[in-house]
Amino acid sequence: MTETVLTPPQHTVPTAFTRAQLDWLPWLEPLAVEALTPRHLASFVDAARAKSPYFRLLARDPDALEARTRTDKDIFYNPDAGLPRAERELAAAATSRFNGCLYCASVHARHAATYSKREADVQRLLDAGVTADLGERWNAIVAASVALTATPSAFGPEHVERLRGAGLDDLAISDVIHAAAFFNWANRLMLSLGEPAATPGP
Amino acid sequence: MAGSDADVIDALVGITPGSALDAIRARRPEARAQAQATYHALFAPEAPSNVTAQERFAVGAFVAGLHGATAIAAAYAARLGESGASAALTEAVDAAVKEAKTHGPYGSYPAGPLSREDTAGPLYRVGAVTRRTLGPRLAPAFEHAHMLVFHPRDAAPPSLRALLDAGWSTTDIVTLSQIVAFLSFQIRVVIGLRTLAGRP
Numbered sequence: 001m002t003e004t005v006l007t008p009p010q011h012t013v014p015t016a017f018t019r020a021q022l023d024w025l026p027w028l029e030p031l032a033v034e035a036l037t038p039r040h041l042a043s044f045v046d047a048a049r050a051k052s053p054y055f056r057l058l059a060r061d062p063d064a065l066e067a068r069t070r071t072d073k074d075i076f077y078n079p080d081a082g083l084p085r086a087e088r089e090l091a092a093a094a095t096s097r098f099n100g101c102l103y104c105a106s107v108h109a110r111h112a113a114t115y116s117k118r119e120a121d122v123q124r125l126l127d128a129g130v131t132a133d134l135g136e137r138w139n140a141i142v143a144a145s146v147a148l149t150a151t152p153s154a155f156g157p158e159h160v161e162r163l164r165g166a167g168l169d170d171l172a173i174s175d176v177i178h179a180a181a182f183f184n185w186a187n188r189l190m191l192s193l194g195e196p197a198a199t200p201g202p
Numbered sequence: 203m204a205g206s207d208a209d210v211i212d213a214l215v216g217i218t219p220g221s222a223l224d225a226i227r228a229r230r231p232e233a234r235a236q237a238q239a240t241y242h243a244l245f246a247p248e249a250p251s252n253v254t255a256q257e258r259f260a261v262g263a264f265v266a267g268l269h270g271a272t273a274i275a276a277a278y279a280a281r282l283g284e285s286g287a288s289a290a291l292t293e294a295v296d297a298a299v300k301e302a303k304t305h306g307p308y309g310s311y312p313a314g315p316l317s318r319e320d321t322a323g324p325l326y327r328v329g330a331v332t333r334r335t336l337g338p339r340l341a342p343a344f345e346h347a348h349m350l351v352f353h354p355r356d357a358a359p360p361s362l363r364a365l366l367d368a369g370w371s372t373t374d375i376v377t378l379s380q381i382v383a384f385l386s387f388q389i390r391v392v393i394g395l396r397t398l399a400g401r402p
Contacts, residue, residue: 003366005359015314027359028372060373061251063243064380067236074232082229099307100319100355129319151306151351152270153393160398170398174226177394178233185387188350192357192379 004029011197014102017126019109019119022102026194030056045069057193068185075178083168083175086115087141091176093122094142095149095183098130103196104187140166144173145180209234210241214274214392215399223399237388244381245281253377255285257340260295261378264344265385267299268351274389275299294335298344302326306352323353342368343378350382 008025030053031040041050043062046069049055058065076088083091089112096104105126113122124132130146133139140162148155155177163173209217211234217223227234245258259282266275282292308323326348328341336344342364349356365375396402 003372005363005366007359013312015312015316017316027362028375058376058380060376061243061380063247063249064240064377064384067239067243068380068384070236071233071240074230074236078230078232080229100309100311148390148394149307151268153390155390155394155397156402157397157400170222171226171229173398174223174230174395177398178230178391181387181390181394184390185383188354188383188386189379191354192346192350192361193376 008195008197014196014198017097017102017105017109019106019113019123019126021110021199022106023197023199024054024103024190024194025197026053026057028057028193030054031059032056042066043069045073054190054194058189072182072186075175075182082171083179084115086112086118087138087172088175088179089115090122090125090138090141091145091179092183092186093125094130094145095180096187097125098146098149099184099187099191101183101187101191103190104183106196108183137166140168141176144176148177148180149184209238211237211388211391211395214277214388215395216401217395221399223395227395237391240380240384241388244377244384251377252371252374256282256287256291257343258381259285260287260291260336260340261343261347261381262385263292263295264298264302265347265351265382266389267295268303268348269386269389270303271389271393274392290335294332297332298328298336301329301332302344302348304352307354309353309355311355325349325356339368339370343370346378347382350379351386 006027006029011025014022033050036050039062040059043059043066044050044055045066089108092108093105093112096108109122109126113119121134121138125134130142134142144155144159144163147159160173163176215223217227259278262278263275263282266278279292304324308321310320311317326345328336328344333341346361346365349361362375370378
């Protein structure tokens with residue numbers, strides 16, 4: 001019965017952006033753990049992802065999943081100069097806030113807060129939205145991410161100039177572009193193949 | 203986008219060897235190579251799939267058209283032609299873009315404090331004439347793609363049910379979703395890097 005839409009079990013629907021851990025419940029049948037072939041397992045890149053229904057669903061097209069994951073990792077984890085990790089995560093969180101992906105925003109707001117130690121600013125982005133005042137450098141990164149996320153794109157030379165003015169070099173600006181662009185990819189998968197669920201408190 | 207080996211993002215941005223952007227992309231070599239590998243997996247897959255090349259490039263041309271990215275849309279439309287699509291199909295894709303184009307992101311949140319941010323916008327249904335040429339598989343795929351492009355937070359099971367009813371398998375829907383989502387990335391990287399290079 002894989003060719004059917006799944007009805008998620010009873011759950012609490014999150015109604016606000018949060019840094020808390022959320023679950024994600026699929027609307028389409030992920031591959032069963034016992035049905036995973038070596039090709040599927042390789043497509044996870046990280047073996048632990050075999051536990052995730054999201055990645056087991058995407059593993060139905062393993063070549064696309066593996067290339068997606070390797071693209072993601074280099075954009076966010078490559079430590080060679082450019083934009084600090086915290087601000088790559090900020091661009092991901094701002095993009096997710098603007099598109100309305102509560103699940104993606106929760107993960108990347110957590111990362112942004114962890115790496116920047118600016119929990120209050122990250123929370124303000126979640127609570128007030130992408131026009132929150134986070135100081136000029138973060139405002140410039142959020143504004144650039146949001147402009148690039150609009151369809152059609154509203155990203156222009158003025159965004160590049162503002163980022164340069166905030167102290168970003170061209171590699172760092174390219175990192176903002178890639179982080180925001182990547183979350184336009186991730187948000188659309190997360191939002192359309194399943195839904196977030198609040199996890200029960202401790 | 204001539205051969206499947208030429209880097210598509212480099213070609214669409216106009217990056218030449220030794221240029222400043224070439225050096226910047228070289229600092230993130232995996233992102234560059236794997237974005238290209240994703241393009242390859244989605245538009246020239248080696249594994250057998252029910253999703254035809256014509257369907258892939260038709261969706262590609264539609265999504266790029268919806269983004270108002272003229273040069274990128276022209277590149278995907280050219281590949282659609284090479285995949286053996288009829289002139290009628292290529293014209294139907296153009297017609298669908300004209301019918302469907304709007305501004306995003308909009309959509310609704312689950313009822314609660316975020317409801318004040320709900321933004322209304324159109325739910326695209328392919329017009330009768332366009333639908334006849336697109337056929338029963340591509341028409342719901344275009345409707346789904348439009349939602350993903352402009353109002354992804356409205357995504358819900360009925361749209362997936364419509365695809366299943368039209369003969370898209372669960373695996374086909376994963377591939378279709380990846381095509382639309384990946385293009386949402388690729389198009390923004392191209393626009394962003396062109397702007398960074400001072401030629402938006």
